Amino acid sequence: MHPLPFRPVLLSAVALLALSGCNRKAATPPAMPPQQVGVITLHPQSVNVHTILPGRTDAYEIAQVRPQVTGVIQKRLFTEGADVQAGQQLYQIDPSRYQAAYDTARGQLAQAEAAEVTARAKLQRYKSLVQAHAVSHQDYDDALAAEKEAQGQILTARGQVENAQVDLGYTRMNSPISGRISRSIITVGALVTANQTDNTAVVTRLDPIYVDVNLPAITLLRLKRELAEGRITRQANGEVPVTLTLEDGSTYEHTGRMALSEVNVDTSTASVVVRALMPNPDKLLLPGMYVHAQLDEGADPNGLLVPQQAVSRNTHGDPQVWVVKPDDTVELRQIQIGQAIGTDWLVTSGLKAGERVVTVGVQKIKPGAKVKPTETETAAAPAASDTSSQNKGQ
Numbered sequence: 001m002h003p004l005p006f007r008p009v010l011l012s013a014v015a016l017l018a019l020s021g022c023n024r025k026a027a028t029p030p031a032m033p034p035q036q037v038g039v040i041t042l043h044p045q046s047v048n049v050h051t052i053l054p055g056r057t058d059a060y061e062i063a064q065v066r067p068q069v070t071g072v073i074q075k076r077l078f079t080e081g082a083d084v085q086a087g088q089q090l091y092q093i094d095p096s097r098y099q100a101a102y103d104t105a106r107g108q109l110a111q112a113e114a115a116e117v118t119a120r121a122k123l124q125r126y127k128s129l130v131q132a133h134a135v136s137h138q139d140y141d142d143a144l145a146a147e148k149e150a151q152g153q154i155l156t157a158r159g160q161v162e163n164a165q166v167d168l169g170y171t172r173m174n175s176p177i178s179g180r181i182s183r184s185i186i187t188v189g190a191l192v193t194a195n196q197t198d199n200t201a202v203v204t205r206l207d208p209i210y211v212d213v214n215l216p217a218i219t220l221l222r223l224k225r226e227l228a229e230g231r232i233t234r235q236a237n238g239e240v241p242v243t244l245t246l247e248d249g250s251t252y253e254h255t256g257r258m259a260l261s262e263v264n265v266d267t268s269t270a271s272v273v274v275r276a277l278m279p280n281p282d283k284l285l286l287p288g289m290y291v292h293a294q295l296d297e298g299a300d301p302n303g304l305l306v307p308q309q310a311v312s313r314n315t316h317g318d319p320q321v322w323v324v325k326p327d328d329t330v331e332l333r334q335i336q337i338g339q340a341i342g343t344d345w346l347v348t349s350g351l352k353a354g355e356r357v358v359t360v361g362v363q364k365i366k367p368g369a370k371v372k373p374t375e376t377e378t379a380a381a382p383a384a385s386d387t388s389s390q391n392k393g394q
Contacts, residue, residue: 035369038360038376039324040307044353047303047346049339051295052245053274055213059287060277061205063177065090067192068170069098080183084175084203091173091200093192098171102164109157116150123147179205180283204287207280208256211244213293214271215261222338223297242276244285245292254279258295304351305344310359311337321351322358322365324373330358330365 071093078090123143130140182202244252256278265272276293311319320334335350359376
């Protein structure tokens with residue numbers, strides 16, 4: 001055996017291990033400083049809540065002009081595309097046959113009235129004679145019946161006169177309503193028939209005009225719930241003002257109001273039809289136009305707004321934000337949001353006034369990490385917001 005050579009080798013190995021441990025200890029990096037993040041402190045503020053929905057305009061009144069009697073069109077008495085008034089004559093149907101029927105009915109009425117004069121005079125004579133027993137009671141009863149029959153003939157003839165007069169009046173085709181008339185479907189000389197299904201023209205009332213929009217049923221439930229909880233304050237007059245954005249992006253200058261909402265939900269779209277009534281003095285809006293209607297729902301006196309850039313989504317699509325706790329550590333919190341108001345989201349639950357939400361640097365933090373927050377906006381409560389919002393389902 002050779003114990004002496006082995007001893008130096010063992011000592012060399014121990015020395016190398018010690019040196020390696022010292023090197024690892026020296027290579028340990030220093031602790032990272034807290035990550036700097038930008039935050040915003042939430043303050044309650046009055047927020048005017050709006051909902052913007054697509055819709056289409058619809059006529060307030062529309063009348064289909066059709067003939068009530070048969071005849072040939074003699075005249076057209078309007079300018080196509082012009083405004084007409086209720087009762088204004090549009091067409092003239094040949095009245096000859098109806099004038100003749102009216103004259104005949106009046107002659108029959110005159111005959112009935114003459115017969116009634118004779119019957120009444122005879123009844124008066126028989127009344128005194130029957131008291132003197134100069135005529136029998138049977139003769140008197142016959143005279144009384146004849147006089148009543150003559151009165152009935154007058155009523156029948158008078159009804160025939162009125163019927164003939166109505167038909168004669170129908171030869172003048174008048175506008176049922178005031179509005180703008182379409183092009184004429186028929187020309188002079190055309191034969192029209194009573195109760196035909198084809199229109200001769202259409203009159204449309206354009207001022208005011210309806211705007212029909214489809215409001216999601218879930219939005220309607222939210223509005224009713226927030227009104228009941230006092231989160232939204234009704235308008236002073238109780239009405240819901242409505243403004244329009246036209247298809248070319250311009251804003252319609254007149255303000256309308258919500259007129260009604262349907263009581264039934266469309267099962268195919270899960271929406272409720274809401275109808276707005278808009279003034280249209282310049283006739284700019286025409287039925288069938290595509291518009292965006294903004295419904296002013298009211299004011300949320302304690303609304304909390306968070307920037308959209310601070311809100312992310314989890315794998316289920318739920319909104320979430322990073323919140324800085326009092327000890328400057330962060331947590332990821334799920335929230336519920338309502339409408340988009342400008343570049344912010346209106347928070348409905350999950351956050352409260354005074355909490356700090358991370359808006360800048362969210363990519364470099366993780367739950368429980370220590371951060372160095374810096375305010376990105378002033379801590380003073382902003383003024384009441386009055387920006388429009390796009391309705392979106394959450």
